[in-house]
Structures are given as structure tokens and as C-alpha cells.
Amino acid sequence: xxxxxxxxxxxxxxxxxxxxxxxxxxxxxxxxxxxxxxxxxxxxxxxxxxxxxxxxxxxxxxxxxxxxxxxxxxxxxxxxxxxxxxxxxxxxxxxxxxxxxxxxxxxxxxxxxxxxxxxxxxxxxxxxxxxxxxxxxxxxxxxxxxxxxxxxxxxxxxxxxxxxxxxxxxxxxxxxxxxxxxxxxxxxxxxxxxxxxxxxxxxxxxxxxxxxxxxxxxxxxxxxxxxxxxxxxxxxxxxxxxxxxxxxxxxxxxxxxxxxxxxxxxxxxxxxxxxxxxxxxxxxxxxxxxxxxxxxxxxxxxxxxxxxxxxxxxxxxxxxxxxxxxxxxxxxxxxxxxxxxxxxxxxxxxxxxxxxxxxxxxxxxxxxxxxxxxxxxxxxxxxxxxxxxxxxxxxxxxxxxxxxxxxxxxxxxxxxxxxxxxxxxxxxxxxxxxxxxxxxxxxxxxxxxxxxxxxxxxxxxxxxxxxxxxxxxxxxxxxxxxxxxxxxxxxxxxxxxxxxxxxxxxxxxxxxxxxxxxxxxxxxxxxxxxxxxxxxxxxxxxxxxxxxxxxxxxxxxxxxxxxxxxxxxxxxxxxxxxxxxxxxxxxxxxxxxxxxxxxxxxxxxxxxxxxxxxxxxxxxxxxxxxxxxxxxxxxxxxxxxxxxxxxxxxxxxxxxxxxxxxxxxxxxxxxxxxxxxxxxxxxxxxxxxxxxxxxxxxxxxxxxxxxxxxxxxxxxxxxxxxxxxxxxxxxxxxxxxxxxxxxxxxxxxxxxxxxxxxxxxxxxxxxxxxxxxxxxxxxxxxxxxxxxxxxxxxxxxxxxxxxxxxxxxxxxxxxxxxxxxxxxxxxxxxxxxxxxxxxxxxxxxxxxxxxxxxxxxxxxxxxxxxxxxxxxxxxxxxxxxxxxxxxxxxxxxxxxxxxxxxxxxxxxxxxxxxxxxxxxxxxxxxxxxxxxxx
Ligand code: BGC
Numbered sequence: 046x047x048x049x050x051x052x053x054x055x056x057x058x059x060x061x062x063x064x065x066x067x068x069x070x071x072x073x074x075x076x077x078x079x080x081x082x083x084x085x086x087x088x089x090x091x092x093x094x095x096x097x098x099x100x101x102x103x104x105x106x107x108x109x110x111x112x113x114x115x116x117x118x119x120x121x122x123x124x125x126x127x128x129x130x131x132x133x134x135x136x137x138x139x140x141x142x143x144x145x146x147x148x149x150x151x152x153x154x155x156x157x158x159x160x161x162x163x164x165x166x167x168x169x170x171x172x173x174x175x176x177x178x179x180x181x182x183x184x185x186x187x188x189x190x191x192x193x194x195x196x197x198x199x200x201x202x203x204x205x206x207x208x209x210x211x212x213x214x215x216x217x218x219x220x221x222x223x224x225x226x227x228x229x230x231x232x233x234x235x236x237x238x239x240x241x242x243x244x245x246x247x248x249x250x251x252x253x254x255x256x257x258x259x260x261x262x263x264x265x266x267x268x269x270x271x272x273x274x275x276x277x278x279x280x281x282x283x284x285x286x287x288x289x290x291x292x293x294x295x296x297x298x299x300x301x302x303x304x305x306x307x308x309x310x311x312x313x314x315x316x317x318x319x320x321x322x323x324x325x326x327x328x329x330x331x332x333x334x335x336x337x338x339x340x341x342x343x344x345x346x347x348x349x350x351x352x353x354x355x356x357x358x359x360x361x362x363x364x365x366x367x368x369x370x371x372x373x374x375x376x377x378x379x380x381x382x383x384x385x386x387x388x389x390x391x392x393x394x395x396x397x398x399x400x401x402x403x404x405x406x407x408x409x410x411x412x413x414x415x416x417x418x419x420x421x422x423x424x425x426x427x428x429x430x431x432x433x434x435x436x437x438x439x440x441x442x443x444x445x446x447x448x449x450x451x452x453x454x455x456x457x458x459x460x461x462x463x464x465x466x467x468x469x470x471x472x473x474x475x476x477x478x479x480x481x482x483x484x485x486x487x488x489x490x491x492x493x494x495x496x497x498x499x500x501x502x503x504x505x506x507x508x509x510x511x512x513x514x515x516x517x518x519x520x521x522x523x524x525x526x527x528x529x530x531x532x533x534x535x536x537x538x539x540x541x542x543x544x545x546x547x548x549x550x551x552x553x554x555x556x557x558x559x560x561x562x563x564x565x566x567x568x569x570x571x572x573x574x575x576x577x578x579x580x581x582x583x584x585x586x587x588x589x590x591x592x593x594x595x596x597x598x599x600x601x602x603x604x605x606x607x608x609x610x611x612x613x614x615x616x617x618x619x620x621x622x623x624x625x626x627x628x629x630x631x632x633x634x635x636x637x638x639x640x641x642x643x644x645x646x647x648x649x650x651x652x653x654x655x656x657x658x659x660x661x662x663x664x665x666x667x668x669x670x671x672x673x674x675x676x677x678x679x680x681x682x683x684x685x686x687x688x689x690x691x692x693x694x695x696x697x698x699x700x701x702x703x704x705x706x707x708x709x710x711x712x713x714x715x716x717x718x719x720x721x722x723x724x725x726x727x728x729x730x731x732x733x734x735x736x737x738x739x740x741x742x743x744x745x746x747x748x749x750x751x752x753x754x755x756x757x758x759x760x761x762x763x764x765x766x767x768x769x770x771x772x773x774x775x776x777x778x779x780x781x782x783x784x785x786x787x788x789x790x791x792x793x794x795x796x797x798x799x800x801x802x803x804x805x806x807x808x809x810x811x812x813x814x815x816x817x818x819x820x821x822x823x824x825x826x827x828x829x830x831x832x833x834x835x836x837x838x839x840x841x842x843x844x845x846x847x848x849x850x851x852x853x854x855x856x857x858x859x860x861x862x863x864x865x866x867x868x869x870x871x872x873x874x875x876x877x878x879x880x881x882x883x884x885x886x887x888x889x890x891x892x893x894x895x896x897x898x899x900x901x902x903x904x905x906x907x908x909x910x911x912x913x914x915x916x917x918x919x920x921x922x923x924x925x926x927x928x929x930x931x932x933x934x935x936x937x938x939x940x941x942x943x944x945x946x947x948x949x950x951x952x953x954x955x956x957x958x959x960x961x962x963x964x965x966x967x968x969x970x971x972x973x974x975x976x977x978x979x
Contacts, residue, residue: 204295205292236545270322523808545557573597620641818856
């Protein structure tokens with residue numbers, strides 16, 4: 046063995062050894078690994094380099110694409126460091142063909158590496174479908190899912206077989222009784238009147254001599270009950286299917302088996318299924334007498350290959366605990382709020398019905414509490430056939446952590462598994478700290494993303510909504526793209542958005558739009574502009590800007606068309622700072638206290654600015670100039686209307702200040718005053734936030750970027766209501782819709798709108814990655830990286846990674862026992878600037894792993910006393926009395942002093958002369974120091 050190793054070692058010559066020190070990993074084609082069914086005319090290639098050397102940069106690449114051995118594109122050796130999203134520029138691609146891709150790269154260290162991959166085109170155009178749409182003639186009352194089927198024989202040996210299929214509804218295909226593929230909810234949700242995705246499946250191994258293909262179609266989003274009105278038939282009242290099997294035999298001949306008038310239809314064990322309501326599977330049911338199918342004239346040009354990753358079961362969670370509630374319900378806890386369904390293994394009596402109800406939570410008495418689901422009753426029923434069986438629904442999903450079971454005597458935990466379902470995006474971010482509550486928060490954010498990225502970005506996965514609310518997706522997109530690769534997910538959904546957008550109504554509030562025409566609203570409609578920008582910034586994807594440009598422009602133009610003579614948008618419906626806490630108590634209005642049109646115009650300016658940048662990038666020079674002028678006009682008008690001549694915001698809420706600062710709307714000379722207003726407002730709320738959907742994503746950014754990072758840390762680390770960690774301490778495993786979805790008393794918010802899995806407030810995640818871990822892009826797509834971690838009290842170490850298009854970026858730091866340690870990893874073919882904490886000069890580095898270690902006096906333990914201590918708590922310390930008497934003797938003698946005992950120091954500072962702030966800081970420091978010395 047040893048000698049063998051040696052031989053290898055000596056047989057590698059110097060040149061080869063060099064070559065081996067650099068490798069290509071992850072050759073991705075349109076963000077995917079060897080994709081099939083690709084309907085992209087010019088696919089883009091990306092790869093990552095890994096190397097055991099430092100400062101590695103790619104100097105050249107060559108891409109060769111072949112089809113059946115023939116070269117269809119040879120890029121030639123390009124002297125370029127580009128390795129992300131390089132566009133195919135060869136011969137026109139042919140449908141249903143396999144292409145081989147070979148990438149060769151050279152680096153600045155004299156290394157060379159290559160990697161191969163493949164992609165397979167789909168039908169490329171919907172009208173290339175030769176199959177017919179087929180439907181059924183069952184009565185309107187029939188709730189069972191139709192099963193379209195055909196039997197066929199194959200006489201020759203199969204070399205390659207693909208199924209291209211879609212449905213109006215959601216479908217599942219079986220060949221010879223076995224499920225085709227491992228995906229769910231195909232063809233996904235689009236506006237089926239405008240576009241429909243089809244899927245491609247590899248079925249080479251599934252075909253035999255005698256075959257039966259079955260396509261079961263559930264109502265899904267097409268025909269099913271949807272929206273808070275719980276009405277069916279949003280797109281049509283009859284589900285349908287289309288499919289064709291393309292077979293290539295080993296002798297080179299081909300054959301297509303396709304849906305047409307010769308197929309039959311029956312119903313099977315799925316007796317009813319609705320996304321909101323659940324599914325009933327009766328395995329005692331024997332199929333109904335088959336009927337002939339009905340051909341359906343439906344435009345095949347609407348069909349387009351699947352654009353994002355499909356929905357899959359990505360995790361299977363074991364049951365944690367069996368509970369008998371005070372009311373006597375038999376309940377299983379899976380320990381995690383998810384979107385998905387339960388798989389049950391059981392051997393019941395023939396005809397035995399087992400019912401599974403779903404809920405996100407128990408109430409404070411420990412009883413099952415399905416009320417957050419509203420009218421979405423989410424009940425699955427399984428009827429046994431007397432055999433050993435495994436049940437799992439097909440066309441429904443639920444938002445739940447708990448299930449209540451009826452109809453089963455012996456409940457054994459190992460027979461129940463919670464299947465987590467969502468779009469199968471690759472996880473790209475990890476974030477861990479020394480603080481368990483913060484780690485749980487990160488986990489909650491990730492889980493809310495999993496729960497709500499199910500084909501489209503939804504507000505929540507459990508109640509009678511689950512809609513593609515544009516505002517929610519917009520505010521969360523910056524965080525989403527850290528946690529998971531969302532490039533394809535958003536590409537698909539933004540196409541949906543563009544197809545639903547109109548000149549008259551702008552961008553709908555939900556996409557796909559099942560709510561009908563409503564005038565566009567700020568922060569919601571701005572998804573059209575902000576999300577493409579986020580995707581571009583994260584992945585360096587210029588195509589999404591090109592593709593969405595008309596939609597981006599359309600949204601800005603829509604707003605302009607609503608503006609008055611002062612150039613501002615001040616008419617029509619707005620969501621304002623949705624769910625903000627600063628509205629008067631008891632008010633039914635959920636739009637917060639910030640002037641709604643201030644919010645609207647802040648976004649108008651922000652989106653216009655992004656549009657200007659986009660126009661420059663995609664070289665729309667005239668537009669860039671036009672919108673630059675518009676932007677200046679909006680900014681001027683905004684200042685005139687919403688900021689006084691002395692720099693005072695007319696609406697002095699947290700969110701108003703945040704928007705003026707974060708969107709860079711306030712004139713330079715007013716920024717300081719606005720910052721002071723923001724800090725005062727925060728102090729008046731005992732250092733708590735009051736922000737809603739609009740202010741929350743930016744609050745901590747604004748503080749960190751404007752000299753108040755400590756305050757950002759204080760707000761972030763709060764554990765009482767309202768705060769992120771309040772929910773964590775209340776046992777949340779996902780992000781809640783409201784800051785007080787569960788009240789301190791344990792009661793629930795009863796507004797009728799209380800989801801426990803709603804990612805909007807998870808938008809703090811972006812700040813955690815950017816500020817606490819310090820991972821930022823200087824150039825779009827992270828070709829140039831900025832690492833700038835910022836400490837906060839209460840966290841003494843952070844370790845985060847982000848798997849960029851170039852490879853893994855890592856930022857890890859710890860600050861304890863008088864020592865700072867920083868570990869950084871920078872992927873090959875990128876460079877970075879590092880701002881080491883407490884060092885003044887930045888360090889410029891190339892790729893590789895780096896380690897720094899140096900001394901510090903900083904102690905990040907949360908101190909016993911802070912500006913959030915009450916005056917009473919401070920005055921209980923003799924040292925404080927001594928210091929206050931020494932520096933401000935008149936203060937403690939003030940006749941009103943006892944009225945301030947219960948106020949926090951920051952509240953007092955907000956009311957008192959500004960020197961009091963300095964003084965309290967001296968006192969706090971002294972008290973904390975004295976504490977440390979004991
Ligand atoms: C949804 C939201 C959404 C909002 C807008 C709610 O019902 O759950 O998150 O953005 O409506 O009004």
C-alpha cells in the first residue's frame with residue numbers, strides 16, 4: 046500500500062502538481078447542476094474555483110459546448126476573470142437535446158483546470174408540444190381528483206425517455222404505479238391564463254414492455270379555493286392535463302406517447318383535495334368506471350419550461366412528543382413550525398378513518414389552537430384498507446407544528462413524520478453566535494423562509510391566504526438571498542409579476558393576482574424594482590435587470606402618473622408602515638403612524654434611483670438621464686413637503702426618520718437632526734422599536750451606519766416586547782406576523798390576522814449578516830468583498846458563511862478575555878477589503894484563509910446597568926448617589942425627582958438637557974466597573 050502511494054507521488058510531475066492545486070467546482074448552468082428541460086435560448090455558465098494557494102485570480106477561460114460530439118460553441122481562450130453567468134453564444138440550440146459543456150480555466154499562479162457538465166434543452170417553445178390538453182366530463186359536484194390514464198406497449202429497447210407534462214391544477218404522474226420524479230405541486234403557480242410551466246422528467250428506467258401512465262390532477266391554485274373569501278375557480282372550473290413521453294430506442298428510432306382523445310379518465314383514492322382544506326384519501330375506494338377524456342382547446346404557446354427549482358420534501362422531522370391536552374385531544378408536537386404535511390405509517394382496519402388536524406400552536410392552557418388558520422381548516426383524512434400502509438397527501442400543504450389525531454387508538458410517535466415542503470433552493474448562508482437566543486432567531490428566519498418559499502413567496506403558509514404579497518417579499522428579499530440561493534425563484538416570480546402588471550393599476554398587491562384590480566401601493570409595488578436589484582447585487586445577474594427593465598420602469602411611470610402638481614404621490618390607497626406599533630392604541634387602522642404618503646414618496650424616490658442605476662448598467666443612456674432628472678425632482682419635492690427648513694421631519698416617527706436617512710433623501714445638513722429625532726423617539730419607547738413592515742428592515746442599518754451602532758445592538762438584544770427576541774423567548778420557532786402575536790400574558794392577538802409564520806420581520810437577517818458578521822459585496826455578485834464586522838454587547842462571537850457565486854465567504858470573530866480573534870475566508874477569483882474590529886486601517890487581501898489575533902480592552906458581556914436601567918435601579922447603588930451628588934447636586938434635590946424613579950435613563954435623557962446623557966454614561970460606566978471588580 047505504502048509503495049503504491051509513493052509511486053503516485055513520484056509519478057506526478059511538477060507541471061501536473063501545479064495543475065492539481067486549483068480545481069473547478071460547481072459548474073452551474075443557469076444556476077443548476079446538469080439541468081434537464083431547460084427552455085433558455087442562451088444559457089449562462091458559472092463556476093467556482095478552489096485552490097490551496099492564496100491570491101488566486103482567474104486569468105482566462107474557454108468554454109466548449111458540443112452536441113453529439115460536434116462543437117456548437119467554442120468561446121476560444123478569453124483573457125478574462127469572469128466566471129459567473131457567462132452567456133452561451135454558439136449555434137441556436139435545438140429542442141430536447143443533450144449538450145456537453147467543457148470549461149477550462151487558467152489562473153495567475155500558472156495553474157489550469159477543467160470541468161465538464163451537461164444540459165438538456167426542453168421543448169423550447171410551448172407550441173412544440175404535440176400532445177393535446179385533456180379534461181374530464183365529471184359532474185360539477187364531483188370532488189375526487191380525476192386520474193387520466195393510458196396503457197401502452199413498447200416493442201423495442203429504450204435508450205432514453207423523457208416526460209414533458211403540465212396541468213391546469215396540480216398534478217402527479219405515475220408510471221406502472223410508481224411516482225415519476227420527487228417533486229410536488231407541479232406545474233407551480235402562475236397566472237395560467239398567461240403562462241404555464243411544464244416539467245421534464247427522466248423516465249428511462251421506468252418503462253417496461255407493458256406500461257400504464259396515470260396523471261392525477263388536484264384543484265391546486267387553478268380551480269381550488271383561494272383567498273380570504275375562500276372562493277374556488279380563480280382560473281377555471283375544470284382541471285386538465287397535458288403530457289408526452291418522448292422515447293428514443295437503442296436502434297435510434299423515436300416514438301411519442303401523448304395525451305389525446307384516446308386516453309381514459311377515472312377517479313381514484315384521492316376523494317377530495319384542497320390546498321387550504323386538506324385531503325381525503327380513501328384506499329378502500331375502487332376506481333370508477335373509466336370514461337373517455339374530453340379534449341380541451343387551451344393555448345399551448347403559454348407553456349414554458351420550469352423556471353425555478355421545484356418543490357420537494359427537503360427535510361423529514363420525527364415526532365417529538367405525544368400530548369394529551371386538558372381538553373383530551375391527542376396531539377403530536379413536531380417541535381418546529383413548518384409548511385408541509387404529515388406522513389403516517391399505519392395498519393388500520395379496513396374502512397378505519399384517521400383524521401389529522403393541524404395547528405401552529407397550543408394555547409396557554411395547552412389545548413390545540415388552530416385559530417391562526419382562520420377558514421383554512423387543514424384537515425387530512427386517511428381511510429385504511431386493512432393492510433400495512435403509508436399515507437401522505439398529494440395536493441395540499443399545511444402550516445403547522447402540532448397535529449391532533451382522531452380515529453387511531455394506539456398512537457406511536459415513530460409512525461408520524463412531518464415532511465417539510467418548499468422550493469428546493471440551495472442553502473447559501475449560515476449564521477451562528479455565542480448567544481443562543483440570537484441563534485434561535487436565525488433559525489426562525491430560515492424556517493419562515495422555508496415555510497413561505499413554496500413556489501412563490503407567500504405571506505404565510507397556514508391561513509386562508511398564502512398569497513404572493515409583494516410587500517412581504519420586497520422587505521424580506523435582502524435577507525432571503527443570504528440564506529438561500531433565490532435567483533431562479535425570484536426570476537420566475539418576477540416574470541409572474543411583470544405579466545400581472547398593468548399601466549392602469551400598476552403592480553398588484555399579490556402575485557399571482559387573484560384579488561382583482563386594485564391601485565398599486567407603495568412598498569408593495571416597489572417589489573418590481575427592488576427585488577431585481579437585490580438579485581443583481583447578490584448574484585451579479587444582469588439578465589434579470591434586462592428582463593425586468595420594462596416592469597421596473599412601468600412601476601416608476603405608474604407612480605409618476607399618479608403624482609400631483611407638486612411632483613408627489615399623494616392619492617389613493619396605501620399600506621403605510623403596515624402593522625407598526627405607533628398608531629394610537631385601540632385603533633383599527635393597521636397602517637402605523639407614519640404619514641402614508643411620506644412612505645409612498647420615499648419609495649418613489651428610492652425606486653427611481655435604482656431605475657437610474659439599472660438604466661446605466663444595461664446602457665439605456667437616455668432613460669438614465671431622464672430618470673436621474675426625475676429622481677432629483679422627487680428628492681427636492683420630498684424635502685419641501687416632508688422636511689422643514691430647519692431639518693425637522695413633519696412625521697417624527699421612527700420609520701419616517703429611517704426612510705429619510707436610509708434612502709438618502711434628507712439634505713446632508715439635516716441628517717444629524719433627523720438622527721437625533723430617531724434616537725429620541727427610540728428613547729421614548731424605552732429603547733424599543735415601533736416600526737412596521739416598512740421601517741423594520743432598515744432600522745438597525747440606519748443606526749449602525751450613522752454612529753449609533755450601540756443603540757442598534759441594544760434594540761436588537763431586547764428580550765421584552767416589542768423585539769425580535771421577545772418572540773424567541775416565547776418559544777417561537779418561526780417569525781411572527783406581529784410583534785405581539787402572542788401577548789406577554791400568553792393570550793393571542795385576536796385581530797383575526799395573526800400568523801405565526803410570516804417572514805417580514807425576519808428582514809433583520811440582512812443586518813445580522815452585513816453588520817454583525819460583516820459580509821458585504823463591494824461589487825455586485827461579490828467579485829469584490831467587504832468584510833466589516835461590528836460588535837454589539839451580548840454577543841462575544843459570530844461565525845457566518847455565505848456561499849457566493851464565487852464560492853464560500855466566511856467571517857468569524859470572537860472578542861473575549863481581552864483578545865480579538867478574526868478568521869476570514871475569501872474564495873478564489875475574488876478580492877476583499879477587511880476592516881478588522883478596532884483597527885483603523887483596512888486590509889486588502891486576495892483569496893485564501895486568514896487569521897488575526899490581537900489584544901483588546903473591550904468586554905462584550907451585557908452590562909448590569911445601562912441606559913435602559915430605571916433611575917430607581919441606579920439610585921439603589923450608593924456609588925451612583927455619590928457620583929450624581931458630585932456632578933449634578935441639584936438633580937437629586939429636585940422636588941419632582943420621585944416621579945422619574947420608574948423611568949429609564951434614556952427616557953429621562955429624552956426629556957432633560959442633553960448633558961444628562963453624558964452624566965448618566967459616567968455613572969453607568971462606574972457602576973459596571975465597580976461590579977466587574979467585585
Ligand atoms: C398579509 C400581509 C400583507 C398584508 C397587506 C395581510 O393579510 O398577510 O402580510 O402584506 O395583508 O395588507
